[in-house]
Amino acid sequence: MALPRFFLDLPDDFDGPEAVLPPKTAHHAGRTLRLAAGEPVEVFNGHGGLWRGTIWFEADRAFVALGGKAPSTTESPLAVTLVQSFVSPEKTDWIVEKAVELGVARVILTPAERSVTKLAGDRLEKRLQKLAETAKAACEQCGRNLIPEIKAAPSLKAALEAADADVRLMLAPGAQQPAALLKDARSVAFAVGPEGGFSERELALGDELGWSRALLGPRVLRTETAGLAAAVWAQTIAGDFPGV
Secondary structure, three states: OOOEEEEEOOOOOOOOOEEOOOOOHHHHHHHHHHOOOOOOOEEEEEEEEEEEEEEEEOOOOEEEEEEEEEEOOOOOEEEEEEEEEEOOOOHHHHHHHHHOOOOOOEEEEEEEOOOOOOHHHHHHHHHHHHHHHHHHHHHHHOOOOEEEEEEEEHHHHHHHOOOOEEEEEEEOOOOOOOOOOOOOOOOOEEEEEEOOOOOOOHHHHHHHOOOEEOOOOOOOOOOOHHHHHHHHHHHHHOOOOOOO
C-alpha cells in the first residue's frame, strides 16, 4: 500500500531529524486523511529528493520525524515534452494532472490559431500558478518526486523552438506517416493543437523547424486525449510500463 505523501520545500541535502508540515498540509494530514501519530509517511521536495519517516501531531501542528533519505525510482527513462495548445481551464487542468501521472517531464502551453481560450498577462500567470499546484498534487498522488515543469510560450514558434528532443512530432489527423520513435531515443516531444487541430500554416511552421507531422492512430482524438495517448504510446515503447 502506498504511503501518504506530502510536498515540502526542502533542500536536496537536508538531513535534519524532523520536518514541519505547513498549516494547510497539517490540516489535510490530520483532518482529511485522519492519520494517527506514528504512522509512516513520505515527504518529497519536487526536485527528486524523497524522505521517509513517521508523522506526529502537537495541537494543530504536525511534523515528520525523518528516518533518512530514500531512493527515488519513479521517473521514466524517456523525457517527454508535451506542447499543448491553449484550451479551456477545465481541460488544461485535466491534461496537466494526467500528464504528470503518465510521467511527462515538461508541459509547454502555447497559443494557436484555432484556440478559443486566450491567455496573457496576469490571467496567464494565475493559470500557471494554479497548474503548478495541480502538478504538485498529482505528484503527491502518483508517487513522483520530480515535479514537471509547467510553462507557457508567447507563440507557437517559441514553443516549438523550446521543445528540444531527439524526436519531435506534431500530431495531425491528416498526416501521411504514422508516429514513429527512434529505438535509442532518450527524449520525445509532442505538439497538440486545439479543437480543430493545427492550421496548415502552423503545420508548415513545424516543418520548417524540423518537426515531423505524425498520425497517432486511425481515429481522430480530442485535444485533451491526443497528448496523453501519445505519452502512453511512447512510454510503453521506452519501457516505462514494463508489464505491457
